[in-house]
Amino acid sequence: MSQIWLIPAFPLLGFLLNGFLGKFFGTRFVSFVGPMSIGLAFLQSVVLFFEMLKTEGHRIIENLYTWMAAGSFQVNISFQVDELSGLYLLIITGVGFLIHVYSIGYMKGESGYYRFFAYLNLFVFFMLILVLGDSFLLMFVGWEGVGLCSYLLIGYYFEKHSAAEACKKAFLFNRVGDFGVLSAVLLIFLSIGSLEFNTVNAQAAAQFEYGGVLVTVITLLLFLGATGKSAQIPLYVWLPDAMEGPTPVSALIHAATMVTAGLYMVARLSHLFMLAPVTMNVIAVVGTVTALLAATIAITQTDIKRVLAYSTVSQLGYMFLAMGVGAFTAGIFHVMTHAFFKALLFLGSGSVIHAMHHEQDMMRMGALRKKLPITYLTMMAGTLAIAGIPFFSGFFSKDEILWKAFSSPLGGGVFWALGFLTAGLTSFYMFRMMYLTFHGNSRVDSHLQSHLHESPWSMTGPLMILAVLSIFGGFFGVPHALHFLPNGMELYFHDFFAKLPGEAHGSVDTEIMLMILSVVLALFGWFWARRMYSGSLEAARRLSASWRTLYDLSLNKWYVDEIYQALIVTPGRLLSTHLLWQAFDKNVIDRSVNGSGVISRGAGGLIRGLQDGVMQTYALIFAIGTLTVIWYIF
């Protein structure tokens, strides 16, 4: 018996218990129920994962009941575990469990502790619905649900103005993407007549002509949704602001799970996307540009969480680059390793912030290595992984993506070159963050200095587990060129995704050469960061002064927020105020509503005299009416 429904049921139960009873039963109850519900879901996921591997065709579908049926159209509430959703299940519940445990320590003493865990459980529930659903509609339920939870959790400190603004921003940007998804779903329904993923994937090639307009429009709309959820150009600006939420939220939602929902959707519909080479190209270009743009912003940010936020945007760009060149396996592999090391880095930064009493500015840190040894060592593992230092997890997945970008028939040298440049920047800004935070001279306020302490076990434990995963997680997908282990990811996703439209080119020697190049660049980035930030910051200041314009552009995030403000928000507000509200709403809507009221009242005034309240008048009218009818009939 498979019992897939148990997986989302546990977090839902956790949400109900925490949300309705947590306030009365207190902290101990919440700290038990919150992580426990995710832990049980994780166990069930593991069981189902192995059951799925044993099943013929690697797919378990569980039909719960028919949601809606109209003629030949039918949507079921049914859950599906296959290679893709199985892997996502393990990431969501596994990393989710660690982050829940971490939150016990991090959120200790916060008001609304139960509220936090209730939202977190609810988020995991919706995320599981998103990946388990076997149709667009069920996925869309999860899609909207995680957006809602993201909104609630970014605005967790809703009494803070910036947090309230940030959650509104995140929600609105996601709405733009949702519009794309919804339109695409309608178009798919019109052209295929089914909303089940398996049917759509199987019939896509028969229904759509290769490179046709319809399939291109559909996939572009879907990709618009993906850019909203997964923070790509043009809709990425909400993610850095989402750092207003508590740090475990940033780790879980805005790094490890929710932001990979867009990638999940693209990978899930690989057969559809593969029919639209134009869309694939757009995805690859958007991914590459986003990766580079975000990396150039990350090198000058001073808020530790913002560095990580832009790093997330950049890494998501990598994953989309992989999707765009048809390397779905490599993209999902990077989703996995990224979930490990980015959750680790965020939780590590949370540990630092916890120790620093909510100071996030790296310019007021420094030399924390001795005070926070576990945090330092684990974050170092995450940094080595994301920078692509050999044999840490990020090395394998990132180089797989870069190689595929170079060799795939959909890719090209330009994609590789920009991705390569981004890899160097990544190494630089990550080590910059590490040196600013943990090395050099202490710039910590003197009254904080004595309070510095390592975080409790509930926080360092998850850090250590994630560090182990970040170090060794890459061995699941060793590239072919380094064949000391079989490429586990390719074996696992064997025949799952759509095939490339042509042969890959490039030899093993080229692959190894490119790999060495990117390792050299990563080491160079490390070395450069160490030279500028491990001692006094004089060299860094001089450099930024001599490149003032570029430095300002990067520090101000290329003024993208300001451009959006000027191009969209301000005109939108002017239009709404003057045309829609003052002109249309007041003159047309209000007047027609009031007018219909006036007409009704006038007509009523004319005939209300008939209703005089004397019952016998009514009886008389009734009798006369009856007699008239009788007389008329006979």
Place this chain on the structure above:
Amino acid sequence: MIPLTHILILSALLFSIGVLGVMLRRNVIVIFMSIELMLNAVNLSFIGFARSLDSMTGVVFIFFIIVVAAAEAVVGLSIILAIYRTRKSLNIDDFNLLKW
């Protein structure tokens, strides 16, 4: 045996008396009794048809009507009693509040 026509004429007369009573009388109790009169006029025509058609259906209907009328009488009289207690009047012209 009484012919059906006679019974129906009697029934129609009783019904018309009831209708006129409801429309013309001012005392609530009398109006109420007029309503009962109309009900029983209907009962009478039921009985007449049942006899001439030699069918039990009409008789069964009468039992239903009597039961419902009894229940209705309870409710109606209670309402009248309640109105009397608050308004100290049984004149239907005093109860004309339910209007515009």
